[in-house]
Amino acid sequence: MKIRPFRLSVFALSLLIPTALCAVVLFLVIYSGQAIMFNGLHFLTDVNWNLGDMYDDPVTVHGVSVPGGAEYGILVFIVGTLVSSGLAILIAVPLSIGAAIFLSEAVPGKIRPVLSMLVELIAVVPSVVFGLWGIAVLVPFIGHHLSPTGNGYGLLASSIVLALMITPIIASTLLDALLQVPKENRESAFALGATHFEVVSKAMMPMVRATLVGGIVLALGRALGETMAVLMVSGGGINILPTSLFSPISTIASFVAGQLDSAEADPTNMSVRALSEVALVLFLITLAVNASAKLLASGALNVRKRQS
Template identity: 45%
Template sequence: MNKMKLSITGDKVFKNTTMLFAFFVFALVFLMAYEMVRGSELSLRHFGWKFLTTTTWDPVADEYGALPFIFGTLASSLLALVIALPLSIGVAIFLSELAPRWLERPVSFLVELLAAIPSIVYGLWGIFVLVPWLRNSVEPGLIKSFGYLPLFKGVPYGFGMLAAGIILAIMIIPIISSISRDVLQAIPKTQREAALALGATKWESTKIVLADGKSGLLGATLLGLGRAVGETMAVTMVIGNRSEISASLLDPGHSMASVIANEFAEATTDMYTSSLIEIALILFAVTIILNVIARLIVWSMTKKFKTT
């Protein structure tokens, strides 16, 4: 009897201990938010909403506005999405609909390996391979053929929004395509069998599967976007680091993550540090929102097909 009691107490103690740690993981997200709000109080108070809409970034005058960085992050991430999305969906279709089993595993693995390469190595490759290639081969051509468009006006620096967009695209393809593959694979086989039995071609059955997985694919896209928005090193190394808003993809820019990476260690005044922490807070909020929405979509979608 006594021993029984002991084991029940043991179970309780063990369960509560592990629960405490689980709670810590959960609380960590809130702790991070709290610390950053506290750390950016100075700039939140002083600049208010103006922080988001002004373009001056002047450490000498201690005046800070984050618009150029917000613009840079948006522009580079959207550019990355435009390049990566069609390719990722293509990869996902290949892996879930077309590839034979013996080919699916190794290709998935290669794509996932791409996600394991550290951002700094992408940046290194960006500086020494991608940027010179853009500067010498791609950008002069773009300027020659499309130079009349504001999008492609300017000087071929190599460093700039285009380089950042391409590097980001390479980095988010593995994420979007592997989640999209999971989404497509979660859709019951019967959907495809029904379509094929009615005489549909493989592509027509794939179209039906894509329509079924629409919301899940949106979730995958948002997760990729979340990654692109927060990506730091690779972008910092190729975007050119100039806090200007320009319509041209060839011009250098700056992103929220890259300004923090570049200037945080050297921030001299309290207001300077506080402003950079506020940028981190914005970045945190944006990625959390993107992630929450995306995870909810992917979860509800895979759940729906698991229960039916």
């Protein structure tokens, strides 16, 4: 085969992307190796994250040097992540479905681009700006009007901010799908005497259901990994499982972001290794969610092809 230097060089450039991804996974695994050995499965089931006594001599457990009394459990953060993202999905799905149907059915074609651009713009607002708005507007509101303790930071504030951030993902996915439903389907449903509500709910929504589910899962992946906004409004709860909507929480991502100082203070480096294991867990969770979104999306394409 002829050697083509240009093709080879752009191929090499494109290989850098998988290389970067593999390097991320590989180094997280290697670096957290000792932590994985030390923690075992307790890592996922323990409630307490305790850095131990960093000023005393380190002790050696299972051949690994750690500060005395250190224990690393991330159950609280796993629960915080899943519950806040789950609630965010519960809030975001009805809102996005409503907004997408309104945009595709009730808005004249001339205004639609403007409104759908507004919805898309929500997705590009930086996470830290959402967090700032959360602190300035949302948290005081929850504290004054909803929370029995008067403290607005916590699970509810995190879920609402997350819901706002993921709504445009679901809404614009659904809007694209709704606009692609063939005109004939709509018109024949109308011709059969269906009301507008029936046309949307019985003729159009079933056709876009798979796409909708794919969009929701994609949004879930984004919510699970969201860091700054949650870090700023979650109240940073550790070592206790959330009991109400107003409990302070931490998600896996926000916990990692907030732990820099304590990680640097550990002379045995064990907390840095444990945090690396935390990051690895977060990566695996989002990978699983995004991969299923991808599978659902490809399934959605098949359905559409079969129907048309």
